[in-house]
Amino acid sequence: MQDPEAVFMTCFGDFVFSGRHTIALDISHAFLYNKKEEGQVVPSADCPLKRKEGAALSDAIQPDAQALLQCAESLFPIAVMCLGTKISGREAVTEAIAAAMRSAPDAIPEAALAHLIRICQTRTPEPPDPDMIPDVLLPVMKLPSGSRRDLTLWLCGISDAKAAAACGHTVEEQQHKTEKALRQLTFSQGGTAPQKDILTAAVSQLQWTASDTEAFTQSIAEAAAARTTEQAQTNVREIVQTQKPNKKTGRSVSVPLWTIIAGFCCLICLFAAVLFLMLNRKPQSAALPQNTESADPPQQQLDALPSDYLTLDAVQQIAADSVQAAAPVFLSTKLKTDAEPPIYTVTLQDGGQQSELQIEAVSGKLLASDTFPAEMQFSIENWKPVSEMRQAALDCANLRQALILKEKRDMEGNSGCYKYELLGEDGRIYSVQLEAETGALIKYTVDDPPAAAPPGNILPEEAAIRQALKRAGDLKTDEVIVTKVKLDENVYLIAFTLDDGTQYLIELDAQTGMSNTVDVHPVSADTTHAAGLLAARDTALEKAGLRNTADVTFTKAKIDRSSGAYVYELDFETADYEYEVILNTETCEILKYHAFVK
Numbered sequence: 344m345q346d347p348e349a350v351f352m353t354c355f356g357d358f359v360f361s362g363r364h365t366i367a368l369d370i371s372h373a374f375l376y377n378k379k380e381e382g383q384v385v386p387s388a389d390c391p392l393k394r395k396e397g398a399a400l401s402d403a404i405q406p407d408a409q410a411l412l413q414c415a416e417s418l419f420p421i422a423v424m425c426l427g428t429k430i431s432g433r434e435a436v437t438e439a440i441a442a443a444m445r446s447a448p449d450a451i452p453e454a455a456l457a458h459l460i461r462i463c464q465t466r467t468p469e470p471p472d473p474d475m476i477p478d479v480l481l482p483v484m485k486l487p488s489g490s491r492r493d494l495t496l497w498l499c500g501i502s503d504a505k506a507a508a509a510c511g512h513t514v515e516e517q518q519h520k521t522e523k524a525l526r527q528l529t530f531s532q533g534g535t536a537p538q539k540d541i542l543t544a545a546v547s548q549l550q551w552t553a554s555d556t557e558a559f560t561q562s563i564a565e566a567a568a569a570r571t572t573e574q575a576q577t578n579v580r581e582i583v584q585t586q587k588p589n590k591k592t593g594r595s596v597s598v599p600l601w602t603i604i605a606g607f608c609c610l611i612c613l614f615a616a617v618l619f620l621m622l623n624r625k626p627q628s629a630a631l632p633q634n635t636e637s638a639d640p641p642q643q644q645l646d647a648l649p650s651d652y653l654t655l656d657a658v659q660q661i662a663a664d665s666v667q668a669a670a671p672v673f674l675s676t677k678l679k680t681d682a683e684p685p686i687y688t689v690t691l692q693d694g695g696q697q698s699e700l701q702i703e704a705v706s707g708k709l710l711a712s713d714t715f716p717a718e719m720q721f722s723i724e725n726w727k728p729v730s731e732m733r734q735a736a737l738d739c740a741n742l743r744q745a746l747i748l749k750e751k752r753d754m755e756g757n758s759g760c761y762k763y764e765l766l767g768e769d770g771r772i773y774s775v776q777l778e779a780e781t782g783a784l785i786k787y788t789v790d791d792p793p794a795a796a797p798p799g800n801i802l803p804e805e806a807a808i809r810q811a812l813k814r815a816g817d818l819k820t821d822e823v824i825v826t827k828v829k830l831d832e833n834v835y836l837i838a839f840t841l842d843d844g845t846q847y848l849i850e851l852d853a854q855t856g857m858s859n860t861v862d863v864h865p866v867s868a869d870t871t872h873a874a875g876l877l878a879a880r881d882t883a884l885e886k887a888g889l890r891n892t893a894d895v896t897f898t899k900a901k902i903d904r905s906s907g908a909y910v911y912e913l914d915f916e917t918a919d920y921e922y923e924v925i926l927n928t929e930t931c932e933i934l935k936y937h938a939f940v941k
Contacts, residue, residue, distance in 0.1 A: 411440060414452045415559055416551040417499070418459055423476075423549045424484060424495040427469035433555050435462045437562045456501070457509040463492060477545040479537050482528060487822060487842060487877065490524035497521045498539070498546045519871045526874045526931075652678060652704045655747055658687045661707050662700045666714060668693035672721050673729075675751045678704060686710060692717050721752065726759055726779040735782050736763040740773040740789075741857070748772070752779070760785060784815075787861035801853045802835070804828050810856040811837040811849040824880055824900040834859070842875040844868065844902040868902050868909045873928040876900055879911040882931045883924040887938065889917065902928065910934060916941070 415436050422432035422439075439459035440451065447454035468491075471484045483494055496506040507517035529535070653661075655676055663671045668691060675690040685704040690697065697717035701710040729750070737745060742765060749764035759779035766772055776786040802810070808825060812818040818841075827838035827848075835851040844866030850859040880900070889895055899914035911926040918941075925935035 411451065411563070412556060412559070414455055415440060415555075417452075418455060419551045419555070420499050420546050420549040421456075421492075421495050421501075422459060422463065424480065424498075424546065425463035425468065425488070425492055426466060427471045427476075427484065429472075429475055429549070429555075431466075431469055432549075433558060435459060435466070437559055438462055441563060453505065453508065456505065460492065460509045464488070475549075477548055479541060479545045483542065486524060486527055487875075489520070490527050490875075493517070493520040494524040494528065495546075497524075498542050500543075516871065523872070523874060527878050650746055652680075652685065652746070653687070653702075653707055655750060658702050658704070658707065659689060659691075661702055661709070662689040662691060662698070663693075665700060665709050665712055666691070666693065666696075666698045668698070670694070672723060673750075673752070674721065675749070677749045677751075678747070680704075680748075692721055695720065721759075723752065723759070723779070726752075727761075727782050729761075732761045732777055732779075732782065733763070735777055736761070736765060736773075736775040739775045739777070739784055739787055740765055740767065742767050742773065744768065745773070755785070783863075784861060785863050787858065789859050801830070801833075802851075802856055804830075804835075807835045807851055807853070807856065808837060808839075810851055811835075811839070811847070811858070814849055814851075814858045814861060815839075815847050822877075824876060824897050826897050826900050840876060840900040842877045843870050843873070844876060846901065866902050868904070868928075870902070870909075870928070873902075873909075874931045876902070876911060876913075879926045879928075879931050880913060882926060882933065883913050883915070883922070883936075886924065886933055886936060887920075887922055894918070905934075 418436045418439065419429075419432055422435040423429055424432075426432050426435055436455075436459065439455045439462055442458040443451045443454035446458075468484070468488065471481060473481070476484065483498075484491060486494065492510075493506070496509075501509075503514050503517050503521075506512075506521075507514045510517065512520065659671075659673050659676060662668075662673075671691045671693050673689065673691045674697075675688070677688045679686050679688065687702045687704050689700045689702060691700075692698075695717055696714055698712065698714040700712045702708065703710060733747065733750070737743075745765035745767050747763065748766055749762065751762040753760055753762055761777045761779055763775045763777075764772055765775065772790040774786070774788045774790070775784070777783065778785055808820065808828060812820065812823065823839040823841055825837070825839045827836060829836040830853060833853045835853050836848070837851065838846065838848045840846050846864040846866075848860075848862040848864075850861075851857065852859060880897075884890075884892065884895065894917050895915050896917075897913065897915045899912055901912050902909055903912050904910070905925065909928045911924075911928055911931075913922075913924045913926070915922050915924075921939045921941060923935070923937045923939075924933060926933050
């Protein structure tokens with residue numbers, strides 16, 4: 344007699360991917376088996392997973408999955424252009440489609456494009472393989488990552504609307520970014536960039552092959568199978584056990600119903616006992632009721648420094664309950680440890696009312712409360728959640744745990760920000776300011792930095808610059824213009840400007856490379872149509888006849904306003920000359936050029 348489990352696994356040993364679904368192994372066994380004779384089990388002729396011996400996995404893909412292959416083929420050139428090689432491109436496409444199947448099964452092509460864009464933004468491109476990438480595309484792949492992406496989407500025939508949706512821009516912004524990328528390509532090629540049809544034809548040579556299809560199919564099937572393998576194996580055993588005859592009686596083994604009910608009741612009692620013990624062991628501050636209707640629900644305190652003070656979550660919950668706030672938005676929570684007794688001051692808004700409260704920091708006793716009409720209503724709909732920003736503040740300060748002395752929502756111009764003061768284990772106070780919608784670091788300072796170490800083991804300038812760029816978000820040297828590197832006793836002062844005009848000033852410990860302060864100055868000008876500071880730099884150096892940038896030191900790189908228009912201002916010098924160049928931000932036309940002998 345054939346073993347039913349062996350027959351089942353022979354028929355279902357391989358997962359066959361069909362459209363958006365992996366056919367599970369717990370399908371009714373009545374559909375899978377036919378009993379030809381008593382005690383004999385064979386696969387049903389209608390078994391949907393049965394396939395011919397030696398057939399390739401891709402041959403088993405159903406018509407629904409052909410749409411996924413077409414999606415992969417259309418995304419493949421984009422991934423290769425953004426990441427540099429065909430292997431990394433195929434891996435990114437596979438991950439993007441798998442993510443789209445989970446998040447948006449009814450709109451996979453659009454979701455997969457958005458996922459692919461995010462994947463490409465978080466990975467460092469590999470050097471392009473000259474044997475696989477047409478020569479005409481190599482200048483495109485040398486552009487900054489954002490410009491390379493925008494130009495690639497345009498060359499691959501992605502409409503402005505779809506590209507804008509995938510990148511999170513408006514259609515107008517996407518069009519401007521594509522035009523900017525074209526200008527950068529033109530400048531990098533000395534004003535003679537290849538025509539679009541030539542570039543498009545070259546992109547079409549990045550073809551999806553049969554081996555890519557096989558690898559893609561296998562990867563998708565394995566990803567789907569991994570989520571169901573454990574449960575499927577359990578279901579297989581259950582089905583087989585009910586099919587196997589009892590060796591002694593020839594009948595199926597059954598379990599009395601009362602036994603199942605009794606076991607279930609025991610599990611419930613055990614769970615209730617464990618839950619009761621856990622609740623009674625919690626501190627009072629952690630057992631405060633949660634307001635599920637709050638617009639700003641209390642978040643879990645992340646890596647708090649051990650202390651006798653209530654956590655921010657606990658004191659904010661006390662404040663919300665005290666004023667019976669239905670949907671509180673906490674504007675400021677400050678811990679004053681120098682007060683007697685130590686207190687928290689909490690400011691919150693609820694509807695059109697604003698409340699200010701004082702709460703004892705250890706006991707949670709309400710000391711004072713005042714409610715009045717709010718002068719300005721805060722809208723935090725697009726702001727990042729508090730829990731994420733608290734962790735970001737700890738990460739910016741390189742702290743494993745800290746006591747949060749201040750958490751404040753504030754407005755800087757037209758954009759919101761989070762401001763934190765953290766007390767570290769070393770006794771120093773770290774101030775961190777983060778942009779509210781993106782989480783980008785705006786400002787970072789450390790009070791009472793450690794005393795200067797004795798001379799010796801000073802970092803070289805190149806290493807200090809790398810540390811500063813890493814602190815600003817893992818930037819590369821070819822993505823910025825360094826305008827200042829100064830060693831003052833045991834501190835490096837490093838200034839640099841990004842392609843969009845954003846300026847950074849970072850203070851580093853000259854021995855450890857740890858940052859003491861980070862000042863960020865975003866550009867206030869409208870740079871939608873700007874060619875970029877890097878393109879302006881290349882134009883200025885070409886005008887000066889300087890090809891070896893290693894001999895050039897920049898002292899200024901910024902966007903400024905002159906005669907009612909925005910311009911690029913660049914100052915740089917060599918061993919013998921000093922240069923001042925002003926260029927148009929949109930065309931990089933040189934408006935002023937002076938060279939002085941030192």
